[in-house]
Every structure is written in structure tokens, then in C-alpha cells.
Amino acid sequence: MADPIYLDHAATTPVRPEVLAAMLPYYDARFGNPSSTHRWGREARTALDEARERVAACLGASADELCFTSGGTESDNLAILGGWRVLRSTGRRGVVTSPIEHKAVLEAVHKTASEGAEERMLAVDAGGTVTLVDARAKINESAALASVMWVNNEIGTIQPIAALAALAKEHGVLFHTDAVQAFGKIEVDARTIPFDFASISGHKIGAPKGIGAMFLRRGTPLEPLFFGGTQDRGRRPGTENVACAIGLATACELAVAERETSSAKYRLLRDRLQAGILAKVTNAVVNAGCADRAPHILNLTVPGADGESMLMALDLNGIACSGGSACQSGSTGGSHVLAAINPAASTGASVRMSVGSLSDEAAIDRAIDVFTKLAMKASGMVAA
Amino acid sequence: MSQKPRVLVAMSGGVDSSVAAALLVREGYDCVGVTMKLFEDGADLPDRPCCSLDSTSDARRVAQLLGMPHYVLNMVDHFGHDVIADFVSEYAAGRTPIPCVRCNTFTKFSDLVAKADGIDAAFVATGHYARVAGGQLLRGADDNKDQTYFLWGIDRGVIPRLMLPVGTLTKPETRQIARHLNLPRVADKAESQEICFVPGGDYMAVLRRELPADAPALIPGPFVLSDGTVVGTHEGFARYTIGQRRALPGGSAEPMFVVAIRPDDRAVVIGPRAEILGNGLIARGVNWLTDPPKVGDEVGVRVRHRAPIVAGEIVRLEGTEVEIALQSPVAAITPGQSAVLYSGDVVRGGGFIAASRRSRAPMPVLS
Helix, strand or coil: CCCCEECECCCCCCCCHHHHHHHHHHHCCCCCCCCCCCHHHHHHHHHHHHHHHHHHHHCCCCHHHEEEECCHHHHHHHHHHHHHHHHHHHCCCEEEECCCCCHHHHHHHHHHHHCCCEEEECCECCCCCECHHHHHHHCCCCEEEEECCCECCCCCEECCHHHHHHHHHHCCCEEEEECCCCECCECCCCCCCCCCEEEEEHHHCCCCCCCEEEEECCCCCCCCCCCCCCHHHHCCCCCCCHHHHHHHHHHHHHHHHHHHHHHHHHHHHHHHHHHHHHHHCCCCEECCCCCCECCCEEEEEEECCCHHHHHHHHHHCCEECECCCHHHHHHCCCCHHHHHHCHHHHHEEEEEEECCCCCCHHHHHHHHHHHHHHHHHHCCCCCC | CCCCCEEEEECCCCHHHHHHHHHHHHCCCEEEEEEEECCCCCCCCCCCCCCCCHHHHHHHHHHHHHCCCEEEEECHHHHHHHHHHHHHHHHHCCCCCCHHHHHHHHHHHHHHHHHHHHCCCCEEECCCCEEEECCEEEECCCCCCCCHHHCCCCCHHHHHHEECHHHHCCHHHHHHHHHHCCCHHHHCCCCCCCCCCCHHHCHHHHHHHHCCCCCHHHCCEEEEECCCCEEEEECCHHHCCCCCCCCCCCCCCCCEEEEEEEHHHCEEEEEEHHHHEEEEEEEEEEEECCCCCCCCCEEEEECCCCCCCEEEEEEEEECCEEEEEEEEEEECCCECEEEEEEECCEEEEEEEEEEEECCCCCCCCCC
């Protein structure tokens, strides 16, 4: 078999060499605990403070507005539960979200509901975008918090975050956005859009797994999830993951500096992949194909094909992609995102392919070739 | 490098399918392991699509050790429809189902074969104790473990594509191989005779969950003798199966058994041992794994898992219904269970028992 092709950058990415190089000293000579007062501690503290400033700057924020976390899931949970638990005493009970969120958001919102919140699901149109009409009805004076992802992880749709954040602000509702798939692909700037919380994850942008960050606008109330220390102003107790924080800072800076060029490159590759497949698999449907999409994600449904067989066959033929989000392909349950926008997707094979640093034209062309053959066989089409 | 054909190996995480996979890998087949997720593990937690059964993790670990790819397939919808729903409706109809038969027929050797087609796998392998030879399905070499009782319903056309590597082994040999291969966690796993979707063997809990509270099978009804005398009240006929002695009213001179279940008036008929003996049976939904036998043919008949194979004769054969006369009486021939027919070690086919015959059926008139 020819070298396998990785088309699952939305699931995770390799750690960039620059990132790893920046981290290594903090596993070695500069191993100190940033809370220690001696020279080892000071050295680690300096690096951590700098990392916090650097990540914050990448989000248009100040250092005090940034918490390091273990990743996107923790950031989402901390923002939603931490925000809700402060606000529930105000009498505002609504917690607003969309049915196409990542499970880290959906389940955190379900948790608020078990604590007395009134869960409000925003309508999503067939293109996979939250509708503002419904948002205006649900993000109101009785709502405490709203959480809508910036870029959907399965279909890549870009949500109207500027309008939603403004709407929330107008009604005194805290607004969180899961920007895990958006950061590094489209501009995420706290100075231009008034979101109160934003989640980012390191391993989607070339930093290691296990590090992420939560932006928290200055003055926003938060009840911590963890207890037992004063680290990060008590918002996130526990000895900081210094090396990974530095890795995240390095990756964020690279992502922001390269954003326009890499996004343009990814868009060309993604569109090449899409056009190449559609040219032959003429009955394939691009999910959210007409919507405003982030540049790196392509989600296709091949009618009449079996999703699980298709994914296994793609993998066995060297094409790595996924059926929904990575978590779901562990047990390959149906996608709740596709179910929300395209009920017909369940009658075919839906595949998410996401381009990134490991993608080039040759790989895309080979992926088109393999995908096309398998899809035509799986859906009973005769190869041309 | 020429490679042996691809085999899709169904891996449950148990010792039998793990050893099956190991043997095929050792023989050089291009093995792809799959574990089927058949039902939600903990229906109380519907929002957890990633919930992993321990057995799935064990299967994955074995596949990792063997260096083969492993996937989890979600077959919850089909299994729920083809197996669990049927299990429930059979109990509701006063019969005693064997879900493993339908799982093999519909899930493992139909749905899973379709998945194998999707990845160009020439063969499907499982850890069943049965053998394949010359396009026929044969009893497993280990008489104690033979699982052909559950396999009669599969599509005959699938047999040439089956690989059943532990079918030639005894269970102790299988465990021994697992130990040799350093699969310690699976090697010493306790044998489970449980129905996979019935935790703790409490099938009544499944019925209570799936049936309305006032379903006839779950509400009180009479215990009657064959002469119609009412001798007590039971708490729902779904709790009973033919031949059962437990939870019957006392006070009889000799041991009493469940003789019949009558859903129409919710009666559980009880009687002495003589009344549970049958000399013949009618089976429906018959499936043949060889060319069909003819009326008058002698066959071996098994009416429940691990019961001895007894001699019988085919006395009627109409469409998918067969009537068999038994040479000597058999106890507790139970509607819903299977009647599996053998010629020596070869599985001829089988069907679902619809009724037992007290008296030996008259011989058909030969034309």
C-alpha cells in the first residue's frame, strides 16, 4: 500500500517541530514549579506569564483574561458551568445553545438543566447555520448564558458569532463560543466581537494534546470547577502545565501569523478534493455545501452506501478520515449534527475529511482516486 | 508480496473469538477485527455515544497485540429490531425464545457479512464452536461446546465464506492457546451463558421495560391442570417455560412441571412428568443448510442447547414447516426454542418449535 494519507486534521494535528523545541527545556533544566519562590520557580513563572501573554495577544485579549486548561472540553465546561453557577442566583434561568454543538458543550448544558436551568435549543437551518430569528426569541432578559460554536467541527459551517455575541450583550446574557475549530482558520479577536468566553484547543493547531485555553473577558463572573489552589487566580487550581502552555503559545503565534496563507491553501485543497469527488461520484451531497464554511472541512454523504463499511474501507486503503467527530467514530454512532440538518444523511455514508499541514495536491489527488472508487462501489454505481 | 485473503473477524473480547483471531493472524490472513455494539450499555445514559463496554476494550487490546486493525460497528438499530424486539414478542406470545439464533441469522451472518463485502473481505470469522467442511456446517469438535444449535438459521450461501478456527478445538485447548499467546485477560475469563442484552439473567426486567405494564404476559393468570382444574394464580406467564418446576403451586403428590402456556386465557398448564414428554414436534420457519431432506428421512434432532441428539423421522414437509416423529420421547419440547436436524456431524437445518406432539404422529400415506 502507498503511504497512508491523513485527512483528519479536524480531529488532531501533529505537534509542530517549533512547538516541541520550545517546550523541551521545560521538561529538562527549566522544570520548576511556577508557584515556588526560588530561582527554578521564578524561571518557570516567567515562562508561564509570557505564555499567557502570548496566547492572550493571539486572541486580542489581556493576560488576565486567559485561563490555561486541559483542552477544549475543559474550557467549554468551565465557561458554561462556571458562568451558569454564578448567574443562577440572579433569577435568569435560560441557557441557550444549538443542537450542532460539540458534546462538551451539549452535555455541559444538559448539566446546567439538571441544576435548574431551562435549556433552549436554537433552530438550525438546512445549511447548518443557527438562525438569528430564533436567536432573537431565545436570547433575552430571562437567559443567563448562551453558547454557540464558531465553526462546526463536523460540517465546518461558520456561525454568526458577531451577531449572536452582540445580541447577548444587548440583553445582558453571557456569551460563550467554542472556537476550537475556528482559531487559526478564521479571525478570532476579542476586541472586535464582544464574546465573554471562548474556548481553544492546542492539539488542533500543532500543540500537544492536553492543553487548551479559555478566554474570559475581564469582569466576567466565574465559579471554578476545581478547588485546592490559587493558580490562575483560583479559576483553575492545580500546578500549571508549563511546557504545554509554552507549546500552546508558540502554536498560537504561528497559527495567527500563518492564518491567511494557510487558510487560502487549505481552501484550495479542500475545494479540489470536493470538486474531484463530485465530478465522479455525481450523487454525493456536500453537507452544508452552500453555507459559509471554514476552509479545512469537507463533509460528504454518499447516498446508498454504508457509512461504517466506507470508513473501514477508506482506512484499509490508506485514507484516514472520520464519520463524524472523532469521539463518535469510536462507536460510529450516527452524527447528531447531520441528524439536525439533513435527516437523509442517515441513509447514506457520511464522511468528514479535513485538510491541514500534512495535505498537499498529490495527497488530495490520490485521496480523490481512492474515495471515488470506494464510493462508487459502495453506492452501487458503475465505475466510469 | 502475495497476501492471503482478507478476513473480517468478529471479536467480542472473549477467549473464543480472540483465539480465533490469533490463529488466523498466525496463518497469515489479512485480518480485520470488528466488535459489534449491539445495544446501549446503560439505557439510562442515552447521551453517551462513546460508552465502551469492558468487552470492547478487551477486543481492542487483543487486536492491538495481534497487530490487526480493529473497528467498533454500531449495529444497535438492526439488533434491536431483529433480535431484542423478537425476544420480547416471543415471551409475550407465551413462547421461550433463543435470541442467539436470530443474532446469528440476522446480525452476525447477514449484516456483518454485508460489512465484510464493504471492505472486500472474502471471509467472515467468529469464535463459534462449529466446523465448516465441503460447504457444509458441522458440529464442533468439542461435544460440550458445540454451538451449531444456534447456527441453523444462517444463509446456506454464507457457509463457504465462514472461518470458525476454534471449532476444531476443545474449550480447554482454546484457553491453553490464549495463555500461550499471552492473552491473559481473556484466557481466564469466566464462561458466560447469559444472553448478552439481559444483564444478570433478569429477562423479566427486559420485558417490563419493553412491554406495557398491563401486557397479558406480565399480569396474573391461573395455574390449571390439563383437565381444567384451577389450582392457583401466577404473576404472569412470561415467568414460565415448558418443563419448569420452580414457582409452581405445591400440594401435589408427585412433582409438577409446566406443561403448556396458553396466552389466550393467560393460563399456565401444569402436570406430572408424563405430561411433558413429547413424541414429535412441528417446527416452522425452517431453513436448510444442505439440500432439503425428504419425508421418511431419518435425522438426528436436538430440541434445546446441549440436549442429546435423538433419532427422528421426517413425517411431513410443507414449505417452511416440518413435522418430525421422535423414536423415543423427549421432555419439555418448548415452543420458541429451536429444533435442529443433523445427519451425523452435518447440520441439515432447523426451525423454530411451534408445538410438540404427545402421541407419535401417524405415518404419512406413501403414494
